[in-house]
Amino acid sequence: MTIIENKALPESFIKTLPGSAYSDPEMFAREQELIFEKMWFCAARSADVGKPGAFKTVQVGRESILITRSRSGEARAFFNICRHRGAQLCTEESGEVKRSFQCPYHAWTYDLDGKLVAAPNLTKMPDVDRVEYGLRKVHVREWLGYVWVCLAEEAPTFEDSVMGDVRTRLGDIESIDHYGVENLELGRRITYDVKANWKLIIENFMECYHCATIHPELTEVLPEFADGFAAQYFVGHGAEFGEDIKGFTVDGSEGFDRIPGVTEDQDRRYFAVTIRPQVFLNLVPDHVILHRMYPLAPDHTIVECDWLYLPDVVASGKDVSHSVELFHRVNQQDFDACERCQLATDSRVYADGGVLVPSEHHIGAFHEWVLNSLQGTD
Amino acid sequence: MIPACPLSALPRGEAVRVDADVPIAVFHTEDGEVFAIDDTCTHQDASLADGWLEGCEVECPLHASRFNLRTGAVDAPPAKRPVRTHQVHVEDDMVYVTLSEEEPNLPPGVSAGSAGAAP
Numbered sequence: 001m002t003i004i005e006n007k008a009l010p011e012s013f014i015k016t017l018p019g020s021a022y023s024d025p026e027m028f029a030r031e032q033e034l035i036f037e038k039m040w041f042c043a044a045r046s047a048d049v050g051k052p053g054a055f056k057t058v059q060v061g062r063e064s065i066l067i068t069r070s071r072s073g074e075a076r077a078f079f080n081i082c083r084h085r086g087a088q089l090c091t092e093e094s095g096e097v098k099r100s101f102q103c104p105y106h107a108w109t110y111d112l113d114g115k116l117v118a119a120p121n122l123t124k125m126p127d128v129d130r131v132e133y134g135l136r137k138v139h140v141r142e143w144l145g146y147v148w149v150c151l152a153e154e155a156p157t158f159e160d161s162v163m164g165d166v167r168t169r170l171g172d173i174e175s176i177d178h179y180g181v182e183n184l185e186l187g188r189r190i191t192y193d194v195k196a197n198w199k200l201i202i203e204n205f206m207e208c209y210h211c212a213t214i215h216p217e218l219t220e221v222l223p224e225f226a227d228g229f230a231a232q233y234f235v236g237h238g239a240e241f242g243e244d245i246k247g248f249t250v251d252g253s254e255g256f257d258r259i260p261g262v263t264e265d266q267d268r269r270y271f272a273v274t275i276r277p278q279v280f281l282n283l284v285p286d287h288v289i290l291h292r293m294y295p296l297a298p299d300h301t302i303v304e305c306d307w308l309y310l311p312d313v314v315a316s317g318k319d320v321s322h323s324v325e326l327f328h329r330v331n332q333q334d335f336d337a338c339e340r341c342q343l344a345t346d347s348r349v350y351a352d353g354g355v356l357v358p359s360e361h362h363i364g365a366f367h368e369w370v371l372n373s374l375q376g377t378d
Numbered sequence: 379m380i381p382a383c384p385l386s387a388l389p390r391g392e393a394v395r396v397d398a399d400v401p402i403a404v405f406h407t408e409d410g411e412v413f414a415i416d417d418t419c420t421h422q423d424a425s426l427a428d429g430w431l432e433g434c435e436v437e438c439p440l441h442a443s444r445f446n447l448r449t450g451a452v453d454a455p456p457a458k459r460p461v462r463t464h465q466v467h468v469e470d471d472m473v474y475v476t477l478s479e480e481e482p483n484l485p486p487g488v489s490a491g492s493a494g495a496a497p
Contacts, residue, residue: 099430100439107440118428118439121487123395123417 012357014364019350021370022197022342028298029062030374031198035277037061037151038373040139040162042279042292044147045306047186049075052112053097057090059294060151065138066090066101067147070112075142077149078135083116084108089135101135110135144281144290145182145308162275169273171236176273176281178261181288184308187320190328192303196338197345198278198295199370201303204334205272205280205291207360214333217326221245221252222270228359238269238283248284249322250329256286256313276369282327286310287320289327299342305331382466382473385412393436395427400482400490402464402475403427405447407434413447414464414475420483421457459483 009015021027037060044056044067055068057080064080066089080089082103089101089110100117102109109118114135122128139150141158148162167173194201204210211218211225219225222239241248247255248270258267262285273281280291287309294302307324344350356363382396388406395417396402403417403426411434417426424440435444435453443457450460460483465476482490 102440109439118424120440121423122428123401123425124423 009355013355014361016203016353016356016363017199017367017370018353019345019347021353022200022345023298025298027374028197028295031295031370032061035061035370035373036295037063039152039156039277040141040148040150040158041277042146042275042290043067043077043149045186046075046142046145046147046182048094049147051096053099054095055090055097055101056094057092059296060149063151064088065149065151066135067140067149068097068101068112075140075147076113077138077140077147078114079138081136082106082108083133083135084119143182144176145184146290146292165275166273166281169235170271175236175266175271176283178263178266179259179283179288180261181281181290181308183311184259184288185311185314186306187287187309187314188307188324190305190324190331192305192331192335194301194303194335194338195299196301196335196342197298198293198301199366200338200341201293201301201335202274202277202366203360203363204338205274206363206366209357209359210337214337215330217250218330221248221326228357238266238271241268241270247286247323248326250325251322253322255284255323256309256318258285259287259310287313287323291331299345303331303335379474379476382414382475384471385468385473386471388412388473391431393427393429393431395425396475398477400462400484401425402477403436404466404473404475405431405436407431407447409433411447412466412468412473414466414473415445415447415450416461416464416482416484418461418482418484418488419443419445419457420452420459420461420485421455422485423488426461 041060043058048056049067049069052069052071055066057064057066065077066080067077070076082089084106087103087105089103100109100111107120111117114137116130116134139155141148163173166176208225209228221241223242224239245252247253249255267285271283278293282289287307290306292304382404383394388394390406390408393403393405396404401417402414404414406412419426419438421443422440424438426436426438429439430437434447437444441456444453445461450463452460462478462480462482464478467474
């Protein structure tokens with residue numbers, strides 16, 4: 001698939017992807033294989049698998065992945081499949097085992113490092129290597145307080161891919177270190193069930209042409225969003241709070257103490273980062289909001305959104321609802337818009353797609369990246 | 379009496395399976411005691427040396443019946459019969475096991491001489 005050059009297109013416009021790119025099951029299957037199963041994928045919050053034996057199962061591409069923590073405290077991830085006859089090992093979304101994962105079919109039993117530790121008649125099969133026939137491992141990395149996994153045989157370097165996206169947006173990696181994201185704690189989590197293609201959600205997050213129309217509360221806090229650019233157009237730029245705004249809250253009221261490492265340059269500003277293919281990072285002086293997308297079908301994406309605060313804010317039970325409400329509304333407004341676009345992707349008048357205005361032209365680079373990834377020529 | 383293994387090679391909290399006519403499991407508990415029992419669970423062919431040692435009990439890794447290392451008694455089904463216990467003594471860092479003369483309670487499909495060898 002290529003973007004069709006339309007000579008008649010005014011210079012102000014460039015084409016979007018065709019409508020089918022958002023609804024075609026074959027395209028989605030290729031995205032699962034060549035994007036979600038090849039790249040680093042932010043799979044779980046570290047604290048959600050906080051102690052040995054705590055586990056989560058998540059959908060990554062076409063695969064169910066089991067994430068847990070070993071006795072030594074290291075995050076581990078495996079394909080959630082018994083090596084014997086392929087039964088799904090864990091059917092729960094989350095839970096905790098004491099010391100092993102056991103297949104409910106023939107009781108093949110694996111320790112928290114994935115090693116096969118027991119099975120009926122195993123001692124009669126001394127030629128079976130217990131590591132070789134342990135659970136199939138997935139690359140794991142913990143960063144920003146999250147467990148990232150990569151299903152590829154050879155993972156791309158984390159520094160170039162994940163950290164590279166942060167560097168590209170913020171200008172350097174130190175800028176994010178200032179927020180000490182890995183030391184923040186979960187104040188609130190809201191899960192959104194969005195009936196839209198994952199790319200529509202990314203495209204929406206990348207542009208702010210819609211902000212003045214659908215985000216009245218956000219535009220009140222960040223007046224420059226009314227110009228349609230902001231968000232992710234300029235490298236290293238964070239949108240500045242309005243003059244009368246005291247904090248990043250639904251009514252502009254006071255937030256919490258500034259995160260200690262945040263600099264003067266970063267104070268009273270909002271920075272947004274897209275980490276391809278499924279993470280949005282939102283940085284404000286007193287908290288961080290992190291979105292994780294789990295694409296399940298061409299027209300279905302689960303978005304898990306975490307609001308992260310300094311530990312003392314969470315521990316003291318301070319009311320976070322004013323800051324949560326701001327981006328919760330933004331999320332609802334955005335996902336409603338994405339669902340509205342999804343409805344039209346199969347219309348004959350959207351078969352060739354739509355157009356991007358100048359403040360959205362950087363989305364064209366995202367489209368090129370998607371298409372290149374599917375050709376394996378990134 | 380059979381030499382099982384050097385005690386120094388068996389850290390506390392661990393177990394070793396010793397091949398014999400009826401395989402033996404030797405346990406070194408966290409408290410520093412050493413016990414020997416039949417290695418094979420009486421319910422299904424599983425190695426108790428691969429099980430989970432807690433105090434003076436081992437839990438079968440397959441179906442969680444627990445055997446008392448001192449008496450061989452089982453706490454709850456699916457295993458119903460006890461395992462044999464064997465006398466242990468340590469001399470010059472070597473663990474020696476004196477085999478019980480009782481009949482072993484082996485699970486279906488396992489007989490003396492058959493466990494541990496490839497079929």
